[in-house]
Amino acid sequence: MKLLVLAGDGIGPEITSATVKAVDALNHRFNLGLTLTEADAGLSSHARHGTTLTEDVQAQVMESDGVILGPTDSLIYPAPEDGGINLSPWFRKNLDLYANIRPSRARPGVPCLAKDIDLVIARENTEGFYADRSMYMGSGEFMPTEDMALVVRKITRDASRRIAESACQLAMTRRKKLTIVHKRNVLKLSDGLFYDTVREVADGYEGLEVDDFIVDAMAALLVRKPGAFDVVVTTNMFGDILSDLAAELSGGIGLGPSINAGRDRAIAQAAHGAAPDIAGQNSANPTALMLSASMLLAWLGDRHNRTDLEDAARRLEEAIDAQLDDPAGRTVDLGGKLNTSDFGDAVARRISG
Ligand code: ATP
Secondary structure (H helix, E strand, C coil), X not given: XXXXXXXXXXXHHHHHHHHHHHHHHHHHHHCCCCEEEEECCCHHHHHHHCCCCXXXXXHHHHHCCEEEECCCCHHHCCCHHHXXXXXXXXXXXXXXXXXXEEEEECCCCCCCCCCCXXXXXXXXXXXXXXXXXXXXXXXXXXXXXXXXXXXXXXXXHHHHXXXXXXXXXXXXXXXXXXXXXXXXCCCCCXXXXXXXXXXXXXXXXXXXXXXXXXXXXXXXXXXXXXXXXXXXXXXXXXXXXHHHHHHHHCCCHHHCCCEEECCCCEEEECCCCCCHHHCCCCCCCCHHHHHHHHHHHHHHHHHCCCHHHHHHHHHHHHHHHHHHCCHHHCEHHHCCCECHHHHHXXXXXXXXX
């Protein structure tokens, strides 16, 4: 099985290097037969090849079973016509990665604002307000005059149905509780369609408890009683915002993992950005990307009926939790003493030990 590793920008090379150490240790210990190939993508690729994503790397992506992608600093990318391909939307569009799965869980011993948080946000990933990926051709955002900017928010029954299926299946493996988040009091047609479609899908899952909240109420409830939620399904932008809130409640943005999954492929991607303010200092917390890699292994295990990959995924998460439980064994953002590479080494040792 082939995994492609793309370091990305900012802290990307540091946190992917720590993550690769851990996955290598799993590969060895569980005899997984994974081939990890590292390739260049992002600003370093642009400097070398004039594009952030070469055709060669695009072909490698298509041949891989999964990708570990470091964060990207797309805000400072050159224009697309000058080689600045924005990687996240490229992946989401070209691999049709419709489900962005973002768990937030309080970790043993790690200080956090919400001690009982243990939820997963299933965010629709291909449409909504995301102008750069929601259209077949052209952008969903445009300016009819220099003083007017418009954006089209796209919601379809098909995309709502498939994220609903992912969310319901996930909820059935957890506490069997699904919360639909929407703004259908205002966006009566579009969020009405999303809500009705998700309800219809959820009705097919026996024993699944379903409730729903308007997004602003949900933001307040996440702070007031985070432990009340299990799987939360929502549209693209609401999911983006709520998952950062949930990650922060669970101990910080450096802890928030995610996978972007389609029918045949998935990519592991931390929920945080490239953190240019701390890049190159070997101080970033690699936990989010490492946990994302664990999610990718679990996803691959499920897809390919391979319990060894699922066991490896669990081992990685347990090793990270054990490492985080030691106050001195954390990275500096969590008040610990370790740098990025030492943290990666320590987790790899726990896997091998
Ligand atoms: P994006 O819009 O691409 O998600 P952003 O501008 O919202 O990015 P981040 O790059 O995620 O922001 O950084 C926000 C803050 O969190 C910064 O101060 C950064 O240093 C910090 N941060 C982000 N990721 C980590 C990490 N893995 N370890 C430590 N600090 C981090």
